[in-house]
Amino acid sequence: MAAELPDKLYFKIGEVSRISGVKPFVLRYWETEFTGLSPERRGSKQRLYRKEDVELILRIKKMLYQDRFTIAGAKRVLSGKPVETVPAAAEDAEEDEREESLRADLRKKGTEIKTYQNLLKQINKELQELKKVLQARIK
Numbered sequence: 358m359a360a361e362l363p364d365k366l367y368f369k370i371g372e373v374s375r376i377s378g379v380k381p382f383v384l385r386y387w388e389t390e391f392t393g394l395s396p397e398r399r400g401s402k403q404r405l406y407r408k409e410d411v412e413l414i415l416r417i418k419k420m421l422y423q424d425r426f427t428i429a430g431a432k433r434v435l436s437g438k439p440v441e442t443v444p445a446a447a448e449d450a451e452e453d454e455r456e457e458s459l460r461a462d463l464r465k466k467g468t469e470i471k472t473y474q475n476l477l478k479q480i481n482k483e484l485q486e487l488k489k490v491l492q493a494r495i496k
Contacts, residue, residue, distance in 0.1 A: 364411070367397070367405040377414050387417060390428055393435060427452070 362376065370381045375386075394413055396404040406414075411448050420431040 362408055365408070367407060368411055370396075370404045370406070373406050373411055375415060376411060377417055377418055379414065384414065387414070391417060391432065402426065 359475055368376070370384060371381075372382060374381045379387075388396070392485060394417070396406040396410055397406060417435075420426040420434060421428070425461070426434065
């Protein structure tokens with residue numbers, strides 16, 4: 358990973374974003390989740406990432422986006438726990454199952470909403486016809 362990085366001591370958040378392909382707001386969020394990721398701040402209050410920070414960001418990105426770890430799973434790996442004790446695949450499977458269940462529920466609700474919308478349109482149409490009939494009788 359280090360071979361890909363420019364030979365600099367510090368990187369600003371925009372540079373790290375370009376190098377890693379991770380948006381700045383995500384980098385700031387990762388700082389709250391991963392204790393090993395804490396860029397320095399000097400008088401300008403700007404985040405100054407060291408080469409080690411950028412390498413860690415690239416490692417986190419790989420775990421989350423390519424290896425499909427959850428944040429909790431990536432934290433466990435970074436804390437030094439053996440990979441075989443990290444049930445990330447099981448967590449991902451459970452998460453995928455919950456997500457699919459929610460999607461199925463949403464599809465069902467969407468179908469129900471369309472049914473009710475069509476019913477309301479029909480009722481509205483019938484009420485308009487009834488209104489015309491009643492107005493004709495009043496005249």
